[in-house]
Amino acid sequence: MDSKAFCCEGCRQVYLLLNENNLCTYYNFDKSPGIKAKGKFISERFAYLDDEITAKKLVQFSSETQTNVTFSLPQMHCSSCVFLLENLHRIEPGITKSQTNFQRKEVFIIFDPTQISLRKVVELLAFIGYEPAISLKDSTQKKVFSYNKKQIYQIGVAGFCFSNIMMLSFPEYFSSGNIEQAGLKATFTWLNLFLSLPVLFFSASSIFISAFKGLRQKFLNIDAPIALAIIVTFSRSYFEIISGHGAGYLDSGTGIVFFMLIGRWLQNKTYDSFSFDRDYKSYFPLGVSVIENGVEKNIPVTLLKKGNCIIIRNEEMIPADALLTKGNAHVDYSFVSGESSPLRKNKGELIYAGGKQTGSAIELEIINEVSQSYITQLWNNDIFKHQKNKEQSFIHPWSRYFTLALFSVAICAAIFWAFTDTSKLLPAVTAVLIVACPCSLLLSATFTYGNMLRIFGKNKLYLKNAGVIESLAKTTAIVFDKTGTITQNQSSIVSYNGTPLSNRELAAVQAVTRQSSHPLSKIITNNLGSLQNDQLLTVESFKEFTGEGIEAIVNGLPVKIGSAAFVNELYDAAGYDTGSHIHVLLNKVHMGAFTISNEYRPGIKEAITLLQQKKFELHLLSGDNDTEKITLTKLFGKNAVVQFNQTPQNKLDTIKKLQELHKNVLMLGDGLNDAGALMQSDTGIAVSDSTAQFSPACDAIIDGGKVGNIHQFLAYARSGKKIVAASFILSILYNFAGLSFAVQGTLSPIVAAILMPASSISIVLLVTLLSSVSAKRIGLN
Amino acid sequence: MSALFVLIGISIIVAGSFLAAFLWSVNHGQYDDDYTPSIRMLFDDETKPAATDLTSSIKP
Numbered sequence: 044m045d046s047k048a049f050c051c052e053g054c055r056q057v058y059l060l061l062n063e064n065n066l067c068t069y070y071n072f073d074k075s076p077g078i079k080a081k082g083k084f085i086s087e088r089f090a091y092l093d094d095e096i097t098a099k100k101l102v103q104f105s106s107e108t109q110t111n112v113t114f115s116l117p118q119m120h121c122s123s124c125v126f127l128l129e130n131l132h133r134i135e136p137g138i139t140k141s142q143t144n145f146q147r148k149e150v151f152i153i154f155d156p157t158q159i160s161l162r163k164v165v166e167l168l169a170f171i172g173y174e175p176a177i178s179l180k181d182s183t184q185k186k187v188f189s190y191n192k193k194q195i196y197q198i199g200v201a202g203f204c205f206s207n208i209m210m211l212s213f214p215e216y217f218s219s220g221n222i223e224q225a226g227l228k229a230t231f232t233w234l235n236l237f238l239s240l241p242v243l244f245f246s247a248s249s250i251f252i253s254a255f256k257g258l259r260q261k262f263l264n265i266d267a268p269i270a271l272a273i274i275v276t277f278s279r280s281y282f283e284i285i286s287g288h289g290a291g292y293l294d295s296g297t298g299i300v301f302f303m304l305i306g307r308w309l310q311n312k313t314y315d316s317f318s319f320d321r322d323y324k325s326y327f328p329l330g331v332s333v334i335e336n337g338v339e340k341n342i343p344v345t346l347l348k349k350g351n352c353i354i355i356r357n358e359e360m361i362p363a364d365a366l367l368t369k370g371n372a373h374v375d376y377s378f379v380s381g382e383s384s385p386l387r388k389n390k391g392e393l394i395y396a397g398g399k400q401t402g403s404a405i406e407l408e409i410i411n412e413v414s415q416s417y418i419t420q421l422w423n424n425d426i427f428k429h430q431k432n433k434e435q436s437f438i439h440p441w442s443r444y445f446t447l448a449l450f451s452v453a454i455c456a457a458i459f460w461a462f463t464d465t466s467k468l469l470p471a472v473t474a475v476l477i478v479a480c481p482c483s484l485l486l487s488a489t490f491t492y493g494n495m496l497r498i499f500g501k502n503k504l505y506l507k508n509a510g511v512i513e514s515l516a517k518t519t520a521i522v523f524d525k526t527g528t529i530t531q532n533q534s535s536i537v538s539y540n541g542t543p544l545s546n547r548e549l550a551a552v553q554a555v556t557r558q559s560s561h562p563l564s565k566i567i568t569n570n571l572g573s574l575q576n577d578q579l580l581t582v583e584s585f586k587e588f589t590g591e592g593i594e595a596i597v598n599g600l601p602v603k604i605g606s607a608a609f610v611n612e613l614y615d616a617a618g619y620d621t622g623s624h625i626h627v628l629l630n631k632v633h634m635g636a637f638t639i640s641n642e643y644r645p646g647i648k649e650a651i652t653l654l655q656q657k658k659f660e661l662h663l664l665s666g667d668n669d670t671e672k673i674t675l676t677k678l679f680g681k682n683a684v685v686q687f688n689q690t691p692q693n694k695l696d697t698i699k700k701l702q703e704l705h706k707n708v709l710m711l712g713d714g715l716n717d718a719g720a721l722m723q724s725d726t727g728i729a730v731s732d733s734t735a736q737f738s739p740a741c742d743a744i745i746d747g748g749k750v751g752n753i754h755q756f757l758a759y760a761r762s763g764k765k766i767v768a769a770s771f772i773l774s775i776l777y778n779f780a781g782l783s784f785a786v787q788g789t790l791s792p793i794v795a796a797i798l799m800p801a802s803s804i805s806i807v808l809l810v811t812l813l814s815s816v817s818a819k820r821i822g823l824n
Numbered sequence: 825m826s827a828l829f830v831l832i833g834i835s836i837i838v839a840g841s842f843l844a845a846f847l848w849s850v851n852h853g854q855y856d857d858d859y860t861p862s863i864r865m866l867f868d869d870e871t872k873p874a875a876t877d878l879t880s881s882i883k884p
Contacts, residue, residue, distance in 0.1 A: 125860060125863045125864065126863075126867055129864065129867075143860055144856070144857045144860055145857070145860040145863060146857065146858075146859045146860070147857075192850060195850050196847060196850065199846050199847055200843070200847075203839060203840070203842075206839070207835075207839055210835075211832070227828065230829065230832070234832070234836070
């Protein structure tokens with residue numbers, strides 16, 4: 044390969060493609076041996092895209108000469124991917140333009156439907172190694188934009204108005220309230236009035252709406268006192284300006300709105316490439332091949348009926364519970380259970396939905412509709428019909444006490460001035476309400492959580508929103524799934540025993556395993572990594588024997604890789620008695636075997652010990668049988684509850700029972716079979732080995748390598764509340780300073796204008812500093 | 825002193841045009857993707873046909 048290293052198959056392919064024949068077409072490519080078989084498989088798999096109704100649901104825009112479509116490509120991972128995907132028009136002239144969004148892992152394609160069909164575009168993408176993730180969900184739900192543009196506009200407008208009002212108020216501050224020229228003073232104040240209108244009616248509208256919604260549900264949220272403060276500030280200022288008495292507090296008022304909007308935006312910043320609300324529809328295919336009266340046709344999976352006969356090809360998912368009627372099934376349930384080795388099923392056996400067939404095509408007879416299948420019926424459970432009933436954040440009750448205290452101060456001031464000097468009554472009361480707005484409380488919470496979300500993300504725990512930090516902090520019981528959660532899927536331990544292989548021989552082995560989509564082949568391919576080989580490898584007469592092994596001739600060297608029965612040669616069987624073995628035969632000589640065994644994730648043992656010391660209640664729920672009971676009981680200790688043979692419903696029920704005992708449950712799981720439990724738990728964290736991997740609906744996604752740091756994450760979430768409390772105390776001090784002016788009825792605009800930004804900025808700095816220091820102390824970076 | 829009125833007017837107009845530019849750029853999707861363009865600019869010139877005028881024609 045001209046001594047160039049490639050990160051993935053796609054990049055290698057495009058290099059070959061662009062380098063060798065510069066502008067060759069996709070169809071030329073089809074002539075190359077070895078890939079032909081794959082191409083054929085693909086052409087059957089996407090047949091459902093020829094169905095016009097299905098296709099219509101996917102495209103965003105179509106006319107006679109132009110079709111726009113966006114695909115999600117989970118495999119996109121490097122800058123070369125962007126290069127390849129943005130050069131699609133060089134491979135296929137029917138594509139006018141392709142533009143990638145790297146962070147969202149999406150590609151936007153414009154093509155000419157008279158030259159190339161949607162199906163061909165998808166096939167081309169799949170062929171170069173970026174199979175679009177097209178699922179049932181894409182057709183049932185329109186995509187929502189990743190960020191709220193209105194919020195950005197509101198911040199922009201508030202920032203503009205705030206800074207200009209600030210500037211126009213400077214003369215007022217420096218002349219201590221007496222600008223000599225009356226014309227200038229009027230100009231400044233009236234300009235301020237006009238500049239503040241967009242802030243009041245546009246930027247602050249979300250605060251009013253939220254406060255109003257809360258009040259209508261008889262819930263006093265933190266937005267209610269803030270909305271009150273904004274209304275009082277603006278109406279008193281307008282009164283002063285219109286009556287010509289003074290300059291008002293518009294600078295402070297608009298500043299409050301601006302800072303609060305920024306805080307909210309920071310807190311709501313989410314992760315573009317993650318989706319936290321997937322259900323089975325995100326995993327399931329759109330269409331399926333059905334045989335009716337001997338004719339094969341494509342129908343949407345939602346129309347599947349009991350008794351339908353379907354064909355499932357290599358790498359396709361079984362959409363509903365079915366009986367195997369023809370062929371050899373090797374079903375990979377890694378989506379469902381996290382178990383990576385495929386299960387062998389015989390004719391007449393029941394195959395549950397959610398598995399992927401690996402190997403040759405099979406025929407099945409449907410016995411349950413899609414929504415009634417073993418795995419999907421979990422979503423008929425009530426828990427999925429409602430939004431998760433999250434407890435309201437602690438800042439709301441805090442803000443209620445704050446409001447109560449504030450009103451008592453205002454009433455005291457009112458009673459005092461009523462008896463001494465009635466002219467100062469109204470100024471004092473309004474000043475109290477203006478200066479002691481609970482926005483500093485809101486600011487401390489939003490900025491603390493915003494920064495914590497960022498730090499969690501840096502450590503590869505991606506939270507859905509800030510509310511998850513609070514629920515994480517309350518955790519008292521932790522439930523683990525086994526396969527894929529505490530054990531590793533992808534980087535299994537691979538060891539080689541036997542005659543040492545030369546680099547060239549290893550490269551030959553890798554060339555063969557790379558052709559196969561079997562999980563074990565993939566493990567070996569990845570494990571061998573990028574090998575230094577000085578020659579171009581040509582793989583000829585590649586054959587895959589499903590469930591047994593693979594063979595091919597690499598540069599004239601016959602390579603045979605597979606199970607002991609498959610290689611069928613005499614060798615010393617000693618030392619090959621545990622785990623999965625993949626034997627290697629080169630030139631009909633047994634060289635040795637790769638041993639693949641599951642491995643616990645790094646740090647998980649230490650983490651469990653630490654969690655036990657901190658008196659968390661630990662549970663392990665495994666869908667597998669109890670062969671590993673002894674090791675796992677040892678790992679989790681005597682007090683933990685270790686259960687095996689758990690169905691998805693069992694897992695959900697266990698969590699429900701824990702919650703009835705008033706435990707706050709944190710669930711760690713992966714795969715669809717944990718989806719119910721993740722949903723039921725107070726905090727559901729999905730474990731994912733790569734961001735490309737699908738994960739079920741959850742509150743947070745954790746990188747597989749970081750499961751061992753779970754105790755640190757819990758400790759950090761707990762520190763969050765303390766940080767908010769500390770900054771709240773600081774803001775109370777500012778409030779005392781402001782109130783002491785306010786109750787005397789002598790709150791000048793300049794004092795308000797200094798106190799407000801000073802308190803906001805110092806609180807923002809304090810919480811950012813505290814949350815970063817706390818992260819470092821706990822050991823997060 | 826009347827110069828001050830003119831200057832205030834100009835300053836508001838200048839600041840307002842920056843606000844307008846900001847709102848326009850948000851509306852036209854310039855903040856939709858803040859990462860990929862940094863990769864795209866590293867590609868060689870021969871890919872120009874695909875890389876030019878991307879942001880302006882993204883609207884479906």
